[in-house]
Amino acid sequence: MSSLRMPAPDQAVLARRAEIIAALRAILPSANVIDAQNEMKVYESDAFTAYRQMPMVVALPETTEQVARILRYCSDQKIRVVPRGAGTGLSGGALPLADGITLGLSKLNRVLEIDFNNRAVRVQPGVTNLAITKAVEHAGFYYAPDPSSQIACTIGGNVAENSGGVHCLKYGVTTNNLLGLEVVTLDGEIITLGGKYLDSEPYDLMGLMAGSEGLLGVVTEVTVRILQKPAIARAVLLGFSDNESAGACVSRIIAEGIIPGGLEMMDRPAIHAVEAFVKAGYPLDVEALLIVELDGPSVEVDELLERVLPLARACGAVYERTSSSEAERIKFWAGRKNAFPAIGRLSPDYLCMDGTIPRRALPQVLKRMRELGEHYGLGVANVFHAGDGNLHPLIMYDADKPGELDRAEKFGADILKLCVAVGGVLTGEHGVGIEKRDLMPEMFSEDDLKQQQRVKCAFDPEALLNPGKVFPHLHRCAELGRVHVHRGETRFPDLPRF
Amino acid sequence: MTTFRPANEHELGDCLTHALADKQTLDVRGRGTKRGLGRDMQTDHVLDMSGFSGITLYEPEELILQARAGTPLAEIETALTAHKQELAFEPCDLGPLLRGVAGEGSVGGMFACNLSGPRRIKAGAARDHFLGVTAYSGRAEMFKAGGRVVKNVTGYDLCKLLANSYGTLCVMTDVTVKVLPAAEKTRTVLVFGLDDTAGVAVLTKALASAHEISAAAHLPADVAGRSSVSHVRNAGTSVTAIRVEGPARSVAHRCEALRKLLGAGEELHSQNSKVFWCELRDVHPFVDDPRAVWRISVAPQAGPAVGVALKGLGDVSVFYDWGGGLLWAAMLPGVSPLDIRAEVTAVGGGHAMLVRGDSELRKTIPVFEPQKPALAGLTRRIKDAFDPQRILNPGRLAPDS
Numbered sequence: 064m065s066s067l068r069m070p071a072p073d074q075a076v077l078a079r080r081a082e083i084i085a086a087l088r089a090i091l092p093s094a095n096v097i098d099a100q101n102e103m104k105v106y107e108s109d110a111f112t113a114y115r116q117m118p119m120v121v122a123l124p125e126t127t128e129q130v131a132r133i134l135r136y137c138s139d140q141k142i143r144v145v146p147r148g149a150g151t152g153l154s155g156g157a158l159p160l161a162d163g164i165t166l167g168l169s170k171l172n173r174v175l176e177i178d179f180n181n182r183a184v185r186v187q188p189g190v191t192n193l194a195i196t197k198a199v200e201h202a203g204f205y206y207a208p209d210p211s212s213q214i215a216c217t218i219g220g221n222v223a224e225n226s227g228g229v230h231c232l233k234y235g236v237t238t239n240n241l242l243g244l245e246v247v248t249l250d251g252e253i254i255t256l257g258g259k260y261l262d263s264e265p266y267d268l269m270g271l272m273a274g275s276e277g278l279l280g281v282v283t284e285v286t287v288r289i290l291q292k293p294a295i296a297r298a299v300l301l302g303f304s305d306n307e308s309a310g311a312c313v314s315r316i317i318a319e320g321i322i323p324g325g326l327e328m329m330d331r332p333a334i335h336a337v338e339a340f341v342k343a344g345y346p347l348d349v350e351a352l353l354i355v356e357l358d359g360p361s362v363e364v365d366e367l368l369e370r371v372l373p374l375a376r377a378c379g380a381v382y383e384r385t386s387s388s389e390a391e392r393i394k395f396w397a398g399r400k401n402a403f404p405a406i407g408r409l410s411p412d413y414l415c416m417d418g419t420i421p422r423r424a425l426p427q428v429l430k431r432m433r434e435l436g437e438h439y440g441l442g443v444a445n446v447f448h449a450g451d452g453n454l455h456p457l458i459m460y461d462a463d464k465p466g467e468l469d470r471a472e473k474f475g476a477d478i479l480k481l482c483v484a485v486g487g488v489l490t491g492e493h494g495v496g497i498e499k500r501d502l503m504p505e506m507f508s509e510d511d512l513k514q515q516q517r518v519k520c521a522f523d524p525e526a527l528l529n530p531g532k533v534f535p536h537l538h539r540c541a542e543l544g545r546v547h548v549h550r551g552e553t554r555f556p557d558l559p560r561f
Numbered sequence: 562m563t564t565f566r567p568a569n570e571h572e573l574g575d576c577l578t579h580a581l582a583d584k585q586t587l588d589v590r591g592r593g594t595k596r597g598l599g600r601d602m603q604t605d606h607v608l609d610m611s612g613f614s615g616i617t618l619y620e621p622e623e624l625i626l627q628a629r630a631g632t633p634l635a636e637i638e639t640a641l642t643a644h645k646q647e648l649a650f651e652p653c654d655l656g657p658l659l660r661g662v663a664g665e666g667s668v669g670g671m672f673a674c675n676l677s678g679p680r681r682i683k684a685g686a687a688r689d690h691f692l693g694v695t696a697y698s699g700r701a702e703m704f705k706a707g708g709r710v711v712k713n714v715t716g717y718d719l720c721k722l723l724a725n726s727y728g729t730l731c732v733m734t735d736v737t738v739k740v741l742p743a744a745e746k747t748r749t750v751l752v753f754g755l756d757d758t759a760g761v762a763v764l765t766k767a768l769a770s771a772h773e774i775s776a777a778a779h780l781p782a783d784v785a786g787r788s789s790v791s792h793v794r795n796a797g798t799s800v801t802a803i804r805v806e807g808p809a810r811s812v813a814h815r816c817e818a819l820r821k822l823l824g825a826g827e828e829l830h831s832q833n834s835k836v837f838w839c840e841l842r843d844v845h846p847f848v849d850d851p852r853a854v855w856r857i858s859v860a861p862q863a864g865p866a867v868g869v870a871l872k873g874l875g876d877v878s879v880f881y882d883w884g885g886g887l888l889w890a891a892m893l894p895g896v897s898p899l900d901i902r903a904e905v906t907a908v909g910g911g912h913a914m915l916v917r918g919d920s921e922l923r924k925t926i927p928v929f930e931p932q933k934p935a936l937a938g939l940t941r942r943i944k945d946a947f948d949p950q951r952i953l954n955p956g957r958l959a960p961d962s
């Protein structure tokens with residue numbers, strides 16, 4: 064393990080392991096409680112593989128009631144729980160705890176209801192993102208947020224991370240596409256938030272759940288809205304001889320009032336890695352490549368193309384190719400969507416960063432990133448959700464070489480600090496997890512973080528649900544709850560009154 | 562009762578510290594236009610945030626705008642219009658409906674009440690465009706959440722929690738909002754003479770098409786007759802309306818396709834279309850109506866069943882927005898909220914809120930949808946997390962809130 068520390072395991076709980084396993088077997092079918100070391104191995108990390116930890120035991124419930132019984136048991140017995148979907152998370156959100164139960168939701172994998180008239184689908188949390196689209200595409204519908212991991216990642220994990228995708232500039236991230244949730248809180252209460260209708264009475268707890276990284280409750284049902292597929296979509300590849308011009312082009316398109324369905328950018332190392340892996344037909348002699356996807360009725364797509372292409376030329380595009388068939392469009396995207404595995408082929412290990420920056424800071428950030436790469440002696444490739452400023456620098460390292468992980472982590476931290484310094488944030492879509500936990504003070508003051516933790520206390524006063532994630536310091540709820548009054552001498556002194 | 566109008570963070574902090582120390586309750590206001598929303602409450606003092614005013618940052622190409630919480634919405638809209646941008650969720654101006662004037666609301670108030678207009682079905686609600694906030698909690702502590710970029714998952718999304726919190730959790734000082742390009746062209750396709758069920762069926766058909774509908778409403782004849790748009794007012798029957806926005810050629814093409822699909826009658830072009838949807842957004846049909854006004858959100862298909870059932874409760878007028886899922890209903894104050902909410906429950910759930918009622922009515926009945934015990938418990942603990950001494954808008958949501 065490298066620098067990040069997890070909460071110390073509770074020896075008293077570890078000593079009761081056999082009893083805890085037996086209790087879980089009283090709630091679940093025996094096979095759904097996994098306690099053999101070799102069988103638990105697949106659960107020892109998520110896709111943030113730099114950190115690994117065997118759980119105490121893995122429980123795989125099949126019903127909401129089982130989830131509720133397990134959580135009530137954990138809350139009564141003061142046992143820590145880590146929810147887990149498919150384990151594709153990139154920030155270590157599902158990293159197990161040595162004294163914790165890993166609660167896998169993968170067996171809750173049924174599509175419960177498809178309601179075309181209300182344009183809603185209700186599913187269990189273990190259903191994969193892509194399976195929702197698969198379930199409705201025969202009727203021309205789809206579920207819009209499309210993380211590149213969509214074949215594998217679960218909708219429960221998407222809710223927990225508030226995941227995005229390459230089409231979220233126009234169609235929103237997970238939270239914007241949710242209608243309802245069923246959530247089990249640590250005390251075993253089953254709570255329904257929303258349904259097939261819009262908005263809620265105060266407070267918007269569904270909005271709070273999205274992106275809460277499995278720290279507030281376990282999601283046991285999700286209702287999403289589905290959309291009708293656009294009539295057509297066409298993608299354009301635009302190559303530039305420097306990052307500045309590509310960045311300027313993105314800004315020009317948006318300033319022109321065009322919000323493309325997708326607006327992605329790759330830098331030279333990423334283009335080369337991807338092209339070698341996927342043969343997507345990308346040009347190799349450019350510094351930056353944009354993929355601009357326009358969708359809608361064909362007259363609209365034609366009109367927007369007529370506007371985007373001259374803009375791109377005016378910004379200095381040196382390469383331009385418009386997809387002429389659906390197959391070609393999909394090929395353009397296949398490159399981008401396989402960027403992570405493509406880097407994975409070039410380097411034994413890589414860290415995927417996820418900061419967001421104001422777009423205009425892009426050239427400055429990329430330049431500094433190259434300097435940092437030289438400083439740390441590590442390669443970095445960039446894929447970038449350019450429309451919304453979400454960067455994915457992929458830092459290449461070799462975990463077998465002593466000190467490289469350490470250097471990679473420092474490099475990553477420097478990049479994220481840079482993102483914050485230029486007015487951006489630590490994470491655009493992958494979550495804080497453990498990966499960015501200790502960087503939270505870069506963005507938030509002690510008071511900011513305390514206020515967030517008070518919200519956690521409202522759900523989980525004993526910090527049993529996924530502790531050690533998101534927050535660098537765990538404060539006790541009793542201490543956080545105290546009201547501090549620093550009263551002066553007079554009552555309401557010197558305030559303007561009317 | 563004193564009205565405090567802090568001019569800066571320092572004065573606001575002082576005010577809250579003293580309120581906390583002396584257990585004095587505050588009626589938190591932006592510019593006061595939505596005072597009539599929510600339960601009627603009695604507080605010791607008023608905290609007027611109109612002194613926190615002005616746009617502090619506007620970056621059209623980054624799609625963000627930052628403003629002090631008391632900034633008039635009208636000022637923000639003027640700035641956006643100059644760059645052909647807008648708040649895509651079409652914030653409602655309930656001023657006239659609540660017996661005040663139009664165009665006076667603040668951006669903080671807009672978020673605090675999460676009021677979103679007809680484009681809600683396509684573009685999301687106010688909460689979906691609320692990117693960042695700086696605020697003082699009821700603990701008199703300043704905190705911030707979110708950021709100033711459009712994509713961010715760093716920490717809990719407290720903006721969602723503050724949107725729709727009606728000033729009961731904290732006092733916002735600064736907000737960051739996502740802005741979007743305004744559509745080039747707008748048209749509305751009208752279908753006449755359908756009953757509520759058939760009207761919503763037409764909306765459903767349109768929304769299930771690939772034509773990117775940006776608003777879908779059904780006005781029964783009595784409501785349509787109140788429009789200032791002559792095509793609608795003089796229809797002499799119900800009007801079902803579907804809005805299409807985008808580049809000019811695309812809009813013309815999609816309208817054509819919709820008219821074929823729906824066997825539609827007429828079209829409203831830019832100006833009329835704009836007026837028509839502003840009227841629905843601001844609940845104009847019920848502004849001069851003496852009755853109480855409710856806002857009910859259900860699954861879109863369930864709208865007509867609720868509407869028809871409500872009409873059975875007495876002298877009730879209803880119209881539908883959000884593809885059938887949002888009902889605005891005018892009814893006599895005597896109608897029991899239990900009866901109204903029973904209809905919502907009967908169709909599988911949703912929420913009903915009394916939006917306009919006199920203070921007596923807002924004192925006596927649950928203005929917001931009552932919550933089941935487990936959820937109510939969580940709501941209470943969230944309130945404790947921000948405002949444990951209950952100094953901010955106490956009782957605005959529920960008697961013990």
Ligand SMILES: Cc1cc2nc3c(=O)[nH]c(=O)nc-3n(C[C@H](O)[C@H](O)[C@H](O)COP(=O)(O)OP(=O)(O)OC[C@H]3O[C@@H](n4cnc5c(N)ncnc54)[C@H](O)[C@@H]3O)c2cc1C
Nearest residue numbers: 148149150151152156210211217219220223226227277282
């Ligand atoms: C190759 C690759 C590409 C990726 N591309 C993208 C992308 O384009 N966009 C993007 O946003 N992300 C992307 N990701 C990240 C990842 O896929 C998402 O974060 C995804 O949502 C995680 O889902 P999961 O089911 O794997 O969750 P896990 O990794 O199992 O868990 C993630 C977090 O959610 C919690 N959790 C899981 N299920 C529940 C539940 N039911 N209730 C409560 N909490 C729960 C866990 O405790 C954990 O904190 C990518 C990952 C990989 C490996």
